[in-house]
Structures are given as C-alpha cells and as structure tokens.
Amino acid sequence: MPPPRKATSKPKKTSVLSSPQGNQPLAHTSRGRTRRPTEKENYRVSETQSTVRRQATKEKKAEKQKKRALKATYQENPDDFENEPSELHSDTDRDEDTMFSDHALQTKLSSNTKVLAFSMGKMPPVSHITSGNARQLKAPTLDSDNTNDDEESSGDDSDKNDYPQSDAGASQTDEKDGNTIEEQMSATRASKRLLDTEEAATVAMKMKKLSDGSRYPSRVKVADFDDVSKDILVTAISLFRCLIVTKAPFPDSIADETMLGKDAWREACQLKGVNIKLTPLAIKMLLKRTSHVRGELKTKMRSLTRTFFGFRSSESRDIIRQNRDLAEALKDGSSFVFKDWKAKTGIYKTELLQDGINVMWFANRNDEGIVYNQFFNPMPIKLIALMLTTIECCIDEWMQGVKEDIRFTAITYGSVYNNHLNSLQRFDERTAPYKLFERICDNLHDVARFHAGVVDTPTTFSDASRISDEAIEDAIREHQLQEESGRRG
Template sequence: MLADAELDKNVFVSVKGVEASLKGVQRPRVRTYNEQDDDDGAEEEDQEEGDVVETRGRPPRSRRTSEKQALIDAEHAKAEARKKAKAAKAAQKKQRAEAAPPPQPRQDTVFTSRDVEQPARQAKQLQQRDSRIPTMVVRPAAHSNPSEYPQERTREPVEDLRQIQIARHVPTPASTQARGTMSNSSSNWRNPAPHFNTGSASEPPRPRGINNNPLPSRIHVDLRHTSSSSSPIQQSAARARDPVRTANRRHDPSLSRSRSRSPAAGDKRARSPEDDDVRVAQAQKTNNHSGRPRAKDFDDTTQELISIACEEMRCLLAVHQGFPEHLEAADMVKASWATACDKVEVSMALTPDVAKIIARRESQFRGEVKTKLSSITEVGLGFESGHNKATLRKNRQLAEDLKEGFGYCYKGFSPVLAERTGIYKAKIIQQAVNQVWFTNRRDEGATHPDLFGPVFPKPAFALILTAIECCVDEWATGVKTPVPFTSADYRSVYLDHLNAMDAFEEGTAPRNILGDILKRTHDIGRFHSGAQPLAPQASTAVLSQAALDAAIREYDEGHAGSGDEDEGDDE
C-alpha cells in the first residue's frame, strides 16, 4: 500500500511539472479587424510572417491570398471591358452597313456601242499640269501684225520667283486682246501655252487634239460584241469547238477584231491552206489542284498532248543533250510541245503549268536510266555482295580499276591499260541500251527510228557510259551505297565521254570504227525489241523479170495465132 501511494504521488508531481513547463510556451496570437497596431511596420511583418486574419462570419485567410484574388478580379474586369468595347464596335459597323445604300450595278461601257458626250472634258482631265516639255511657239507670219501676238519673255535677270510670275501673268493690252482670257493660276507660269481665238472674245477656247485639231462635241464608239454563252468558260469552250481562224478573219470584213493591230508588228505571213485543218484549242483545267501541276488536272485533249510531249522530251534528251542547261531545256520543252501539236493536229498554246510538267521529265528520265543500269552493273562488272574484309577490298579495287581510263568501256577489261581490248564493245553497254530503249516493239527506240537509227546517236551512247560510271561509284566503299545521278555531279563526266568519242571517231575516220559500232548497237537493240529491221527486203509477192518476159512472149504468140484463125474463118 505504501508503495502504491508513493507511485501515485510521483505521477502527480510529474504531471504538475509538465503543466508548468507548458505554461511557459507562447501560443500564436490571433487578431481581429477591430484591433489596430500602433507600430507602422507591424502590418508588413505580419504579412511576411503569414499571420492568420480572423474575419467575422467567414473562415480565416491570409493577406497574400486576398491580394492575388484582387489582381485576378482586376484582370477579369479588364477582359469584360474589352469584350464590351469590341461588341459595341461591331454593332456600329453593322449599323453603318445597313444604313449605306445598296451598291449599284456597274455599267457596261466597254463592250457596247455608245455615244461619248463632251470628249473635251475627258481630254482636259488627261492634260498634264506643270509639264516640263517645252511648248512649241507659233511664230507670226511676215504679213501679220506683231502686236497681235504675245511678247517674248524678258531676258533681264530677276531677283525672286514673284517677279517671274508678275512678268508672265501681267500682259499688255495688245496681247490681252489677241490672247483673250488668260488664267492667273501660278501653276502654269512655267510653260503657258498661247491661245488664239478665231471668234468673239466671249467664247471660251475649245480644247484641241494632238495635231492641234478641234475635238468634236460627240464621238460615237461602235463595238460589236455578241455573247453566245452566259459564262466566260462556256464562251471559251464554244470557241474551242468552232474556232474562227485567222485566215478567214482576215478576208471576211464582217468579222470585227477584238483589238487593233500593233503598229510595230507589221503585216504577218498569211497561213497556208492546209493550216485550216488544224483545230484551235486551249488548255483547260478540270481539277483545281493546289500543289504542283499534274497531267490529270487537265482535260482529255491536253492530257493526250502532254503524254506525247513527254515522250518527245525523253527522246530529245537521249539524242541531243542528256544534261541540258536551263535555256536548252526550255527549247526542248517548246520543241516537244510543237511536235505533239503536229501529231494530234491541234493548235494549243503552251501554258506555264504544262511546261513544268514536261520539264520535270528531264530528271525523271535520268533517274530511270540509272535505276535500270544499277542491277546490270553489279553482275556485268563482277561486284560481289558481302561484309567480310576480303570482299570489301576486292570491290574497292575493282571500282578504282574500272574508273581509271574508262575501263568499263572495254570488252576485254584488264587492270593494265595496255592489255585492254575492244573499246566501246563491252557487253554491259549493249545490255543497257536494250534495257533503256529497246525493251519491246513499243519502246521509244523502236517507235522512233528517225531519232535512234540507223546509226545509234552518240549522245545516247555517252549517257549510257555516264550512268555506268555512276553505278560504279556506288561500289567505291566496297558496299553498294546509293549515289544520285544529278546534273551537277555527272554533267562533266558526260561531256568527257562525248569529247573522247569525237576524238576516237576523228582518229579512226578512214576505217569508220565508231560508226560501225553504233550501227551494230542499233541493229542488235532493234532485233532485241522484236521490231522489223529498217533495211527493206525483197518481197516474194513481186513477179520476177523472167515471169514478165514469158507473159509478154505468150501474149505476142497468141495474138499472132488469133489473126490467122480469123482469116481462115473468113474464107
């Protein structure tokens, strides 16, 4: 019992000690809005320390939160004010638009016959003020009175501009009677044109034309304009279906011209009678495409012309210049379009969009040639696919040997230059020609014998050699890596091949070695395509000379025998 009492006493003492220690701790002071702090910096210190503000009937909050909310409310108020101002401005604009009178239809004063009233007023509006061109002075005749004409300008030096104005605008009485009324405006003091009145002094001077002829009071403008369709598109379509040719327009006085002939153009050559069979058309778009121009965006006639022109462009690139400059490419586009119009017998102007479509065939054609030769080069020249060091070393060495001295042009290739044989007779060259232009009888080489035969063109041959070198460059690292066949990189190589072929042809001119090689290349390519050879062959349907002689002999013998039989019958 004593132990329990002592334990309770100790616990009571410890609890009292804890309470005493807690009394020494200061709790945070809570203030109200009614309390005022005498210290001026007390409010700032409380705001920095984040004192709690007790509000009546609301939960406590800090001063920092209230200031942020005030800024947000101010921004909202400004936004509402801007919205109201914008709405008021839109309402005013709408009100002004409703109050404005409706727009009047524009009068057609261009394509109708009309009478121009008071042309002098329009001529006066076109007159230039303060013109610096000196006016031609009319000199008096010998029999006329000099006092009737205006006096010449004084040549005495003047001090200021006002003296010039006074000297020019204060006429003498004699000159006033001769000239009539003169304007006192200071804008015409430089070159005042002299006016001479032939009538009374009260009649105002009449404006005159360029040749100093008086303008009439009325001018009649007669323009014949008949609209067969309601819209400009329908009118252009009607003109394309039933065109009015230039030759008929020149000889038919009933047809009026839309505009006068240019005086600098002169008389042009009259069209030949066979030109009347050519239809006149205009390129029309059936689909408004926002990107680059496409052939399918045009009508059927234009698509046909574009297809033929693109084929002609590819042929011109092959037989004339594989890497043309900008002006040469533009001439090729025009020539190919003219050839297409001649084939279809349609006269259609070359538009910029159509020209872009045809011009894009230049890079597309070279890329196609290089793509077709890429697979042939790997097998034909002996390159191997692999990743081991020996294969990579072999491919790099082979590429270097082939490019040295145009080694890929020789039929008997050897790393030693002196041991190479069969220049321009490599099998890969003939395979490339067959693959590019003589795939079948409908290919370009077979359908255009006038361009590719009977001797294969040297520019096309040089283009094949340049494409082979581009394919060899793909193996320069030992692994096949794509190399673009661009004009900037391989135009110089193409020109080197052309120069080498010209030198070879000139050096072997007595034997015509290059001519025989090119002719053989064309003949083999045409045979590969399946087309008929160009050389005419004797037809078996034609009778021989012996058969003709026998028929003539038989006719002569029969005619003589029939005469004897007729004499026997008469007896």
Template sequence: MSLNQAPAARRGRSSHPAPTAARPTRAADEITREVLSLAITFYRCFLSARDAFPDQATEMSFVKEAWDTACYNRNVDIELTPTLSKLMTNRGSHLRGELKTKIKPMVELMFGFKSGQNKKTIKANRDLTEKLKDDLTFTFKDIAARKGIYRNPLFQKAVNAMWFVNTRDEAVTQPQMFNPFPLPGFALVITVTEHLIDEWATGIRSDIPFTAHDYRDLYQTHINALRRFEEKTEKYGILDNILVRLHNIGRFHSGAQPITHHAPQPAITDATIAAAILEYQEDEETET
C-alpha cells in the same frame, strides 16, 4: 410534263450547267493530255539523242519543239503554258534516274562487285572500282586484256532495257532519232555506268544522287572522248559500227522488224506475168 416538272435548264433557274455544257471542256482536257503525253515522248527522245544535260535555253528549245511537234501530229493548236512546260522538264531528271535504276543491277552483276561487310570484300570492291575507272577500263569488252573499247556487253543490255523494251518503246517508234544509236545517248549510258561504279568506291555500295549539277561535266567529258575517238578512227568507222550495232541489236530485242532501205517488192513478179502471157498465147493458139 408541267413547267414545274421540266428540267431546271429549261426553266433557266438552276445555277448548275446542263450536263452537255461540260463536254467541250472535258474534250479539250483530254486532247491536251494526249498532246502532253506525245510531247513528253518527243522531249525524252531529244534528251537521249541530243543532250541529256541541256542548259536552260536548250532545255526550253527542246520543250517548245516537242510541244509544237506533238500539236502538229495531232492537228491541233494548244498553247504551251508554264505548267505544261514544267511537267515536261521534270522528265529530264526522271529519264536519267530511270536509266540509273535499270543499269544498277547490271553493274554489280557484270563487273563482279560483292555485297558484304568483311574487310576482304570491302578491299576487293575498292580495288575493282579503281581498276575499272583507270583509263576507261570499264568500257572495254575484255577488261583484263583491255580489248574492245566501248564494246562492253553491259552497254547493249542497258540500251535494250532503256530504249528497246518492246515495239512501242521510244527508239522503235522514233527511228529517225535512234538509227544509228545517238552518240549523246551512248555517252549517257557510259556516264551512268561510271556513276554506279563510283557508288562502290568505299568498298560498300552507297547511293549517290545522279544530279545534273554533279554529273553534267562527266557526261560532257564522255561526249568529247567519243567524238575524239570517232575522229581518230574515222577511216575504219569503228564508232559508227558500234552505234549501228547498238541500234540493230536493240531493235531485234524489242521484237520490231528490222529497218530496210530496199524498194518494196512488187506484189507480182515479172516472171509470173511473163508466164501468164505465155499461157494466154498458148491457149489462144489451141482455141484457133
């Protein structure tokens, strides 16, 4: 090959870098995307397990912790830039909106709201809204008898649909944050459910934005109510049982194996070993 036929990179005349020159950048970008994806998962978990409507300082602490944890898991050290932070914080409203989307059809079906424009249907929906919102009636398992507070079947369905879809879902892969199901996450489910009931207040469902500005206080109200309920029923462990059940049934729904805390069983039992020793001794006696 003559000099004129040689690759431009060898002649030193081209302004275009050799193909290999771009590889480190592409590799770095790929690693950053991988870390970002993992960090977003951790960030969503923090929102679900700790505070779904964090203030700015708490939000940034979640972002930094999620990023640092993701970097540690991937054994890299990548700077958390404002752009990356923004990509993560945007997931807060996304998570809340996702939960609303999943629960919306459940509310209409399980509480019995009806679509329609006639006066009878509209009045029935308005009356139902008032009844459900009166003294947390919508949280009861048996709404008519007001029995089984915080055990409405809708809550388990919502938890399954949001956090336990399959074995790759967040609550399955991060059991340290979801076993038992976290109280703040449960409060978020209750808040979204009440918000969706609010959409039927006029008798005809109308979409109401589920914003932090409008629903942070309601969320905190449900947090406080759950903690008060937990405190007053501590002797009986009622809320603990509810949260454990939400996790266990959710995990079963995902198809994941149940979490056990038993020591792993040996591959060979003592009885098998004893039988082998006895068999050996008997063979020795026979041979002699």
C-alpha cells in the same frame, strides 16, 4: 428596461485565397475567417479549364496531321515543290514563336514575368487558363509534342483553381494576376480568331500564286488538263524524253532545255493534227522529265552494273576490299568502256553498254526506241556518252567497298559526261577513214531493235499481201456476168 434587440446577420464579404496545401482555393471573409469555395464554384472553374485544354489538344493534333501529310507529299514527290516547305525546316519552332509577335495579347501575367521566378519560399499561383492562352498566341507547333508543358499543366491544376465565383454569378478578381475568367476566355477566343485569320490569308495567298502561274502548291498531273491537251501532252512528254537523252542529257542552260520542250510540243501537235498553245503549266510538266529520265536510267543501270562486274554486298572485310579494288581497276583509264576491261581491248564494245540501251529504250515493240526510232537510228553519240557516264556513277557507288547511293545530278556528273563525249568525238575523228565508230553506232541500233522483237524484212515480203490489179478486174467481170444472167432468167 427596453427589450434587448435581436442580432441581425449581415452578408459576409468574401475574397479568394489559395490554400497552403494547394488543393482548393479558400474564401476569406470580412472577419478574417476562411472557407472553402462552394461545389458550384469549383465546378465552373473545372469546366472552364477542361474546355481550354480540350481545345488546345484538338488544335495541336490537327496541326500535327497537316504537317505529316505535307511531309509525306514532299518526300514522295519533291519535284512538285519549287523549294522545301518552310514548315519542314529545322528552325520551325523558332520562326513560329515570333510569327505573331505583332498581334500578341498583353496580359498581366505576360508583362510581369518576375512574378513567375522560382524561389525557395512560397511559389506564387499561376493561372492555368492564362498560361494556356499564352500558348495560343503562338502558331501551332508542328515538330514538338510539348510533352513537358503538358505534364506541368496537368500537375499544377490544383494550384491554378484561383477563379471561384459568387452565388450571384459575379466574377471575382484574382489578387495575384488581376485576370478574370471572362477576360481569359475572351483572350482565348480572340487568339483563335487570329489564327483562323492568318490561315485564311495563307490560303488566299496560295490561290493568288496559283492564278498567276508563279507557283503551284498542289501536285500537277496530266489528268488536270482537258482531253485534247492531255493527248498532246502525253505525246510531247515521250518526245521530250527522247530529245533530252539524244540532244542534251545535261543541258547547259534552262533556255536550251526549254527550247527542247517547245520542239517536243510542236512535233506532238503535228502528229495529232492540231495546234494547241504551249502553256507555262505544260512546259513545267515537260521540264520535270529531264531529271526523271536520268533517274530512271540510273536505277536500271545500277543492277546491271553490279551483276555485270560482280560487285557483292557483304560485311566481310575481304569482300569489301575486293569491291574497292574492282571499282578502282574499272575507273583506271576508264577500263569499263572496253569489251575486255582487264586487257583493255575492244574499246566501246562492252556488252554492258548494249544491255543498258536494250532495257531503257528497246524493251519491246512499243518502247520509245521503236515508236520514235528516228531519234535512235543510228545510235547518237550523246546518248552513248550518257550511258558511259551512268555506268561510271554506278561504279562510284562501290568505291568504298560497300554500296552507297550517289545522286546522278548535273552538278556532280556534268563534267564526267563532257569528258566521255570528248573522248568519243576524238575516237570518231581518229578512226573516220575506217568508219569504226559509225559501225559501232549502227550495231548498237540493230541489236537493240532485234532485242525489242522487231525484225527488218525485205520489201518483197511486204508486197506479197498486196492485192493485184488483175484480181480486181476479174472481180468486176464476174459481177457483170452475174447481172446479165439475172436479167435473162
């Protein structure tokens, strides 16, 4: 009998299945037996998943920080932006979901959406790396933390370890998705490169707009100019503030506002003795002061008006009713323009008008009303109309009995300003023979200068410090006598 042949073992072919418990993926041999993946296979899959999760978390945090910085900058200086940044709109998530739809990387998971449908039976395993890759195809979410997505991902890690590799290092194909680890990592890297390319394109577009002068993404400051232009710009800003409040507090058009800006720049150049061309960036800096000076006046008049008329902040119903009745009485027939608003006597002689002018333009000897006195002597009729409009806006904030903030804009109070201006002009025309309005304007100016600490003294007192010609001639004769005595000695 021939000797029995020794049985030789053949390498077993394995395939990967998910365990029913969802703890670890199982390997299926050619004989139908199952085995658990080796520790090396589990380690590779775990490291791959951890890398993807860390990268996604890092990118998400970076985008959140960018949005917070943009939001803080916009809230602090909204005038530095032509429009509200699109990143801060409420529909940001919807726009970002379709932003890169033309560049989406097609995978079997994304195409076969029916595989992910919920059923009461067996839940098909979902690749964690593929789902992470699908999220990478969208622009980073700015407003949402995606808490639910993160919780789902962390809870299903055990079900998604479907990518064990053989000892030789060859990747095994997932029977459910048909995606390998190498393909998924390649898709993730491609998605990251896509986002980097889009970000670079956005930066390049902003830089191009900056060079064209059409838009300035960063805050423009006076310090951005050279020393000569900076000196001219600072003076032009002060002049423009005076021109706006005395010539056109609520400009009818952008052309009128721009013309005042050019006049301020031209006069600043004359004061400094240089001729610098007005650039679009400089004119933008000037025109921003229109809303700034109105806002500054409104802020200062708010506390003065509240104290002057006696408005009080309280939750008491009686106090709220008193505030409401007081505001209605002051608005009735513009009673607040009278010195005695209850009896309606002393028209345009209210002390609140003088107090506001003192605080806004004549606070001290270096204030605009003193330095550029030519704009305020006598007190212009348009400035008085602006003051009355501001007082009325401050009263309107108490019309409901409690303090509320009302924006002092041209759209809301442009017509109110025109009404006060027309009333002042009619008063001036009707009282022209008696020069009542002229006296009011002169008195407002003189009292304001006195409040700033400037006392107009007679000219004879200024001549007292002048050296006379006789004293100079005496000094010359004294010097000549000293020289002659020196030569004799």
